[in-house]
Amino acid sequence: MTFGADIIDINMGCPAKKVCNKAAGSALMQDEALVKDILTAVVNAVDIPVTLKMRTGWNVTNKNAPTIAKIAQDVGIQMLSVHGRTREDKYNGMAEYDTIKEVKSRVSIPVIANGDITSAKKAQKVLDYTSADGVMVGRATQGNPWIIHEIDHYLKTGQKAADIPLNIKKQTILDHISQIHQFYGEKLGTQLSRKHIFWYATYLDKESGQSFWKKVNKITDHKLQYQLLEEFLNS
Ligand SMILES: Cc1cc2nc3c(=O)[nH]c(=O)nc-3n(C[C@H](O)[C@H](O)[C@H](O)COP(=O)(O)O)c2cc1C
Structure with missing residues (x-):
């Protein structure tokens, strides 16, 4: 914060082994009490907004993102981003949006949907399905950062953006x-x-x-x- 950050985004979405073996990244989602302690400590330590990025849960039988979302909101987290995969999924299969929809229905803070959004039409579909407040795009920007403009324009106007020369x-x-x-x-x-x-x-x-x-x-x-x-x- 002393370096001028506008917000702090806590990352509970990283599935990397070197991070998860230290009970950090998405491994943290296993321990809801610890999550609550960490989020509370960070929110109380700073006077800028604190947000949280997470996955849908630990594995397919432990999709506890909706529970963590509620904990997060209750301790003062101001926005959530949810990647529609579990930690165990790594990057396999396709992201699912039912859990993101469930998260959105449980909290009143903004919820951002993430995972496999690769086009403007898909972004609109995910927003319609989940009722999320926004979308986050990762890998589809690799080599094609212009996709952000394409998605933004389509969501605002319903029209395809003009091609960038x-x-x-x-x-x-x-x-x-x-x-x-x-x-x-x-x-x-x-x-x-x-x-x-x-x-x-x-x-x-x-x-x-x-x-x-x-x-x-x-x-x-x-x-x-x-x-x-x-x-x-x-x-
Ligand atoms: C190379 C790479 C690095 C990433 N680093 C981070 C990170 O530091 N923090 C984070 O929250 N997510 C990180 N992610 C996850 C993405 O933010 C995103 O949640 C995930 O890729 C799913 O979205 P996508 O399908 O749009 O790529 C990373 C993903 C990739 C592929």
């Missing part, structure tokens, strides 16, 4: 990679850029993107990485 998308990609290099430094920036370059290149053209990726993936020099990306985008 390809030259604008290409410049945005180059700016993004350049900013990663600047922010993280040459070595780490080059490493971290690789996944974004893969996502962008295969979003623009799956086949040529994959063969370009094989070439650029091995590059360790940030200037050469940028230059090859520029050449690919202009080809």
Whole structure:
């Protein structure tokens, strides 16, 4: 908070082993009393809004997100985001929205639906089904951050957004990679850029993107990485 954060979002949605083995991330959902203590402590420690991100539960027989939602609201959490999978699901199968619908019916604070929202129409369908107050989009933005605008426009107007010109998308990609290099430094920036370059290149053209990726993936020099990306985008 002293660094100027506007809100604190507590993450109880992470299924990673290195996090869950320490009773953090989605593993926390197993211990509702501990969840209550942690949420209460954080809410009392700061005077900015505290929000909570969680999964639907621990596993298919323990979908306790609705119970935790109520606990969270009672101790002062101001918004909930729910990913429609359990911790045990990891990323397998498809997200389900019944539990999110149930969460929404139990609390009056805003509820954000998350999981497998990959298009504007799907976003509308999930909102209609769950009555959630908003949607959160993760993996569908990888390589295609413009999907946020597409979804936002569709939800506001019911119309498909006008296509963003390809030259604008290409410049945005180059700016993004350049900013990663600047922010993280040459070595780490080059490493971290690789996944974004893969996502962008295969979003623009799956086949040529994959063969370009094989070439650029091995590059360790940030200037050469940028230059090859520029050449690919202009080809
Ligand atoms: C590479 C990756 C990193 C993620 N990191 C976080 C994280 O730090 N905190 C979090 O709450 N969720 C994290 N998530 C989960 C997403 O926020 C989201 O809940 C999940 O991917 C489901 O939404 P989606 O189907 O739209 O991707 C991550 C997901 C992925 C794929």
